[in-house]
Structures are given as structure tokens and as C-alpha cells.
Amino acid sequence: MIRAMAVPERIGRFDIEGRIGGGAFATVWKARDEALDSDVAIKVLSENWLDSTDVRARFLAEARLLRRAESDRVVRVHDLGELEDGRPYLVMTFADRGTLSQRLADGRFSWRVATDVAIEIGKGLVVLHAAGVLHRDIKPSNILYRSTPGGGEQAMLGDLGLGKLLAEASMLTLAGGTPAYMAPEQAQPGAPVSVRTDVYGLASLLYRALTGRTTHSAASLAAVADPSRSAVAPPSTLIPDIPRALDAVVLRSLEPDPDRRHPDVRSFIADLRDVLEDRVPADDSTVAGTTRVNPVVDSTVPVARSTLLPGAPPRGPQPSTPPSGMPPHSTPLHSAPPHSTPPQGFRSSTPPQGFRPSTPPQGVPQHQSQVYGGQPPRPPVHTPPGQTPSGQTPSGPAAARPRRRRLLIALVATVVLFGLAGAAGVWYYLRQPVDVLNSSGEIQVSVPRPWAGESQDGWQPSALTGGTDKTQAPGLLVAESAGEFAQTRSTKPGIFVGLLPKGTKLSADKFRTAVTAAGCTEATPLPVQAPTVSVAQQCNTLLLNDFLVTTPSGRLAWVRIKKPTSDNTNPADILTKIHLNPHP
Incomplete structure (x- = not known):
């Protein structure tokens, strides 16, 4: 990890043009295939691991898993070979438009763009799962883009170094992944994984694209697996323009318990599409602030999309209830439901039964009517035009202007104070x-x-x-x-x-x-x-x-x-x- 590997002139029949990147186990080079007049990426096992039979086996297993998918949504392996010193290499699709990590370097996406990106990545995961493969390391740097004919581009899933066959997913699994995006079960040595593990990874990536930050600050496997870890904050508490319906979809797939997540990527994508295409009513029970029951679903049964389950709260405004995993102090505020019963001591503006509004006595103009039963009405006061009677409060448009001005000043002061408090909170959080x-x-x-x-x-x-x-x-x-x-x-x-x-x-x-x-x-x-x-x-x-x-x-x-x-x-x-x- 100290000295950069010297740039080779050739690898096999390919001319090397430069280094693209690399990690702990391999280096990736951009190369030119003169015979086919195309650019390729060549992944070479690091020389530090040449004598490790286990790492070498994992390197070659990645090639087999990538070939198993055979899709434009997954990086393709075109060939493999071995250098003179015995290190294996893979010839793969070249991502000429970079990675999602590079696109997120300046912050985040709008919620619609982020949701679109997650849907496209999800389609790749659907292909991978259909081929019987789990990814287990979904993160921005593993999402690559390549050009397509006509000026378009295609998102691709890359780096299956931690990939695993679904047929082996229920067996003992070594802990591994990127802490900022991995599901809790991945951090537990020996814990089984499933398609819901990738559902969590996709939701973590979407959360990063929506908010500009990861779901948690845990940087070690032990911290990821810690059951007392703080709950994930709804995305809309960080970025106010994110729909609360999207909060609910994302938080469901970030449930620590795999059985409470979307059962597969297809159903997750379906719910994202519903939010994106505005097919979720504002008062739907999928909106954050209501409780939605997520029973254990047999993942072998295809699910087109998640629906409101029997026993879930009725549609319409509901009393404020924090979404699953949200701390009570973060509960969103809702208005009271229609026709709700007033609390004890509350004075309703609706007249009680038998009450008759006052009627001005004959001869008194309607605008001067008073409620009788107390003091008698005052005689009319004759005031010159443009003046206010002594001792009386001005009324009408002239009086409304100062009141509006005072309310506006108070509102601006409140907004400024809340903005300063929020900025101070973010500053304090980042300094911890x-x-x-x-x-x-x-x-x-x-x-x-x-x-x-x-x-x-x-x-x-x-x-x-x-x-x-x-x-x-x-x-x-x-x-x-x-x-x-x-x-x-x-x-x-x-x-x-x-x-x-x-x-x-x-x-x-x-x-x-x-x-x-x-x-x-x-x-x-x-x-x-x-x-x-x-x-x-x-x-x-x-x-x-x-x-x-x-x-x-x-x-x-x-x-x-x-x-x-x-x-x-x-x-x-x-x-x-x-x-x-x-x-x-």
C-alpha cells in the first residue's frame, strides 16, 4: 500500500495506457486492444498476495461470478491470463465514464435523480440475483458507467471480490464488506446472508445519494454489528424536500432485521417507482409517521411490488407515530385528524346546542351589533373622516399593516434562529x-x-x-x-x-x-x-x-x-x- 506499482508496458497482448485505480488486493489498468480497436480494463492481483492461495482463489472466483451474469448491467470478463511472475489478471469492460463515487464527490443528487440511479443499479442486482449471485459490497466506487451507442450511458455493477453464490448463502460466511454500506448481518462472522443483504446495500447507497452522507459513522465490523447502534435518521430530516413516502421506502430496506426489509430488489424498485411517479398518495400509510407491518415473506415467491397489508392503519391522516427505528424526539408533527375529539378543557369555536347568535335591535346597523345580556350598546361616535376616535384601537387595513409587519419580523427572526441552531448542530456533529x-x-x-x-x-x-x-x-x-x-x-x-x-x-x-x-x-x-x-x-x-x-x-x-x-x-x-x- 506504500509504493505505487511500476507501470507495465504490456500485459499479454494489450498495450497499457495508465493506472485506473486499485485496492488492497489488486490494481486496475487501462489498456488498448489493438486487434479489436477497443479499450479494456485489466485487473491484476497485487504481488503482495502472490503466495496466498486463498486470495488467489477469490480473485479467480470473481471472474467466474462475473461471467455467470453475462449482462450489460454487470461488468463483463472478456479474458483471463497470468503474468510471468504468476499473478493472474482479468480483462474486463472499460468504464469510460467513471464511477458513481466520482459523481457524488461534490455532495448529493436531487431526490428524483438519486431514485432513478438506485432503480438502474437495482436492475443490475436483479440480473445478478437471477444468475444466483449475491454482490455483498454495493457502494459508489463499485458502480461504473460506460458509453453506449447514440450518446447514452449504462450503469454497471463491478467488483465481485466479495460476491457469493446464493446456493451457498445459508452456509457460514466470513464477515466482510465496506462498513459504511454493509448490512449488520455481514459484520457477524458465520451469519447467513441473502438477497435482503443486497437490498440493504442498495438502500444505503440511495441514502448516500439522497443526503450526501452515509447512514451511520460505524467504521469497523464490530460497530456495524452493534445492536445498540443509533437508528437511521429519515432522509427528509436532513434534506427537507425529500418526500416522506420515500423516507418510508428507504427506511424499510434499512431495517437491521432482514425479515423486515423488502423481500427482494424487485419489490424495492417497485416502491421506488411508485414514489417517483407519484403513485403514492400523500396520506398513504407508506408515508413516514405511520406504522406498516412487514411480516416474514418467503423470498422464493416472486413479489411484483409491496402493498398495504391487512391490519395496517387505514388511509387518511394518522396521529403522529415515529417510523420504525426513529427516535421519539425526532417524531414528525402532524395536524390532528378531521373530526378529532377536542382535549379536555379545549373550547370549541362551534356554538353549543341551543345558542342563538345575537341580533341587533331594530334600527341599529348590522356592523354595530353587540352581544346583549351584558353592557348596553354604546351610542354611535361621530368621527371626522381619516381620524380615529380617542381611546380606540385602529381597525381596518391601516391597523392590519403594523400587525402583519410585526408577524413578518417575528417569522424572519424565528427562521434565522432555527437556521443558526441547525448549522450549529451540523458543525458540532461533524467535529465529533x-x-x-x-x-x-x-x-x-x-x-x-x-x-x-x-x-x-x-x-x-x-x-x-x-x-x-x-x-x-x-x-x-x-x-x-x-x-x-x-x-x-x-x-x-x-x-x-x-x-x-x-x-x-x-x-x-x-x-x-x-x-x-x-x-x-x-x-x-x-x-x-x-x-x-x-x-x-x-x-x-x-x-x-x-x-x-x-x-x-x-x-x-x-x-x-x-x-x-x-x-x-x-x-x-x-x-x-x-x-x-x-x-x-
Whole structure:
């Protein structure tokens, strides 16, 4: 994960034009097929995993799963081969229009565009499930776009590295996925998965596209599986113009209990279409604020679309009830139902039975009538035109103007106060750090909430120290995008901490040489105390801070903090909040 792989000139019969991206297990290159006059993507297993039979098997299994789908909505595998050093590679469809992650880099979509995108991705999942394959890693970076004839484009599902056959889904499954988008059952080792696992992933991706943020801040598998994790906030509480009917559809598919979600992707898509095409009435019981019963549905039975189930609340305005998973303090406010019974002590404006309105006595103009039974009427007061009788409150249009002005001022003041309070709440939320612990419990970091998008566990110290030893060691990567952390052209922030094997020796000069990135310039290192070596680099608008830390037990650890120059986070503050507790 340190040094970028050297750009090869050719892979097989393909001319390499550049690196597209990569992750923990593989690197993807753009290549040119001169024989067929077309561009392709070639995915090559990382050399770190060459000797791992398990990772190699998973790499080749991905190719078989992709070929199994054979659809334009899923990245196609055209060929596979093996490099001279024994590493396998896959020749795949080239996504010339980038990824969904790139399109969401500036924030979010309008609710209609986001819903359309989710429906298109859902169609790919329907194809994949029909082929007997689960995806299990639905996230923006795994949604790719390619051009189609006529100037259109096609969304495709990619990266089936965590894919699994449906026939094996009920068997014991290793925990895995991207914490920000994965279903709770994926984070539980040995827990079975199903098509509802992908339903949750699709809903998580839609939530991100709708609101600009993920459903939760959990950055580790343990945090994802934690049953006490905070409930997901309805999208409309973050973006007010999102229909409450869409709230209900999304929240249903984000239920922690798989049996309470949509039974399959088809029914999820059907409900999304209903909202998009305005086929859900405003008072339908699918609107957030009512309770909808979701019984266990046999997923083997095709479901065209979800419907209002027997026993669900009647149509029409209902008393305010928080949707499933929504905390009571976030309950939306509703007006009282028609003909509702007034509370005790409430004075109705409807005249009681037997009451007769007052009638002006004969000879008194209608506009001067009074309710009799108390004081007698006052005699008419003759006032010159344009003046108000002394001691009386002005009435009519002249009096209404000041009242309207006062109401407008009060309304504007209220809106400003609520806006300031909301901005302060968002600012406070984003400033709260997120604590992440690696699976062995030896490394804990505390990072700004926006950084905690994805996490990875473990690393190979030989990447830093050199040599051929491919042994894994405790490590923790927490970043906005784990796949882009090693790229110096990406400014997405993150932190990596890796423990070196006990007894490892590494000089300061060798450490500086190992972490120096090509194309970067030396920057002023942070003033830290020995025994810590500090190296700072600037790569355009990116800042890299590397530290070689010696723990109290004498064990070395490598820390890399990456952030854009526009980020005001102080790397020294993050460094002081790292807790290392290496096992003996």
C-alpha cells in the first residue's frame, strides 16, 4: 500500500495506457486492444498476495461470478491470463465514464435523480440475483458507467471480490464488506446472508445519494454489528424536500432485521417507482409517521411490488407515530385528524346546542351589533373622516399593516434562529471524532467524522521494510475512501497505522526513503518528540505526514496521516490520540 506499482508496458497482448485505480488486493489498468480497436480494463492481483492461495482463489472466483451474469448491467470478463511472475489478471469492460463515487464527490443528487440511479443499479442486482449471485459490497466506487451507442450511458455493477453464490448463502460466511454500506448481518462472522443483504446495500447507497452522507459513522465490523447502534435518521430530516413516502421506502430496506426489509430488489424498485411517479398518495400509510407491518415473506415467491397489508392503519391522516427505528424526539408533527375529539378543557369555536347568535335591535346597523345580556350598546361616535376616535384601537387595513409587519419580523427572526441552531448542530456533529479499533484490539485511532468512510484491517510490513516475507501484521486503515488512500492524486483524507513485527529495526534514513512519494516535495515536519521520526510531504494540494513511532515496549509502528491542504485538522492532534497496545 506504500509504493505505487511500476507501470507495465504490456500485459499479454494489450498495450497499457495508465493506472485506473486499485485496492488492497489488486490494481486496475487501462489498456488498448489493438486487434479489436477497443479499450479494456485489466485487473491484476497485487504481488503482495502472490503466495496466498486463498486470495488467489477469490480473485479467480470473481471472474467466474462475473461471467455467470453475462449482462450489460454487470461488468463483463472478456479474458483471463497470468503474468510471468504468476499473478493472474482479468480483462474486463472499460468504464469510460467513471464511477458513481466520482459523481457524488461534490455532495448529493436531487431526490428524483438519486431514485432513478438506485432503480438502474437495482436492475443490475436483479440480473445478478437471477444468475444466483449475491454482490455483498454495493457502494459508489463499485458502480461504473460506460458509453453506449447514440450518446447514452449504462450503469454497471463491478467488483465481485466479495460476491457469493446464493446456493451457498445459508452456509457460514466470513464477515466482510465496506462498513459504511454493509448490512449488520455481514459484520457477524458465520451469519447467513441473502438477497435482503443486497437490498440493504442498495438502500444505503440511495441514502448516500439522497443526503450526501452515509447512514451511520460505524467504521469497523464490530460497530456495524452493534445492536445498540443509533437508528437511521429519515432522509427528509436532513434534506427537507425529500418526500416522506420515500423516507418510508428507504427506511424499510434499512431495517437491521432482514425479515423486515423488502423481500427482494424487485419489490424495492417497485416502491421506488411508485414514489417517483407519484403513485403514492400523500396520506398513504407508506408515508413516514405511520406504522406498516412487514411480516416474514418467503423470498422464493416472486413479489411484483409491496402493498398495504391487512391490519395496517387505514388511509387518511394518522396521529403522529415515529417510523420504525426513529427516535421519539425526532417524531414528525402532524395536524390532528378531521373530526378529532377536542382535549379536555379545549373550547370549541362551534356554538353549543341551543345558542342563538345575537341580533341587533331594530334600527341599529348590522356592523354595530353587540352581544346583549351584558353592557348596553354604546351610542354611535361621530368621527371626522381619516381620524380615529380617542381611546380606540385602529381597525381596518391601516391597523392590519403594523400587525402583519410585526408577524413578518417575528417569522424572519424565528427562521434565522432555527437556521443558526441547525448549522450549529451540523458543525458540532461533524467535529465529533469517531473512535475506530482494529479487530485484534491492538490499534485504536480517533479521527474526524468525515474521514471515517471505510476501514481495512492488517498489512504487510515488508512493503515498508523490504524483503520477501509476506507475513501479515496488525494494521488499521480508516479513510474516506480506502481504495484511494495510496493514491497521491486523491486528496480524500485518512489515516493508516501498522505495527511492525517484534524486534524489527528500521533507521530514520531508511524510513524516510521508504515513505517518500514520487512527485511530492518535502514540507516542514511536525515538531514531535523522540523516539518518533517525522516526515512531511506536499503533493500539489495533498499533505502527507509519516511517523515512525516507538511504543513503550520498544515495538515500532508506522503512521501515515493524509489530508488535503484545505482541511484544518491538525495531524499532531490525531497522532496524540492513537492508542497502541501490541500483544506480547
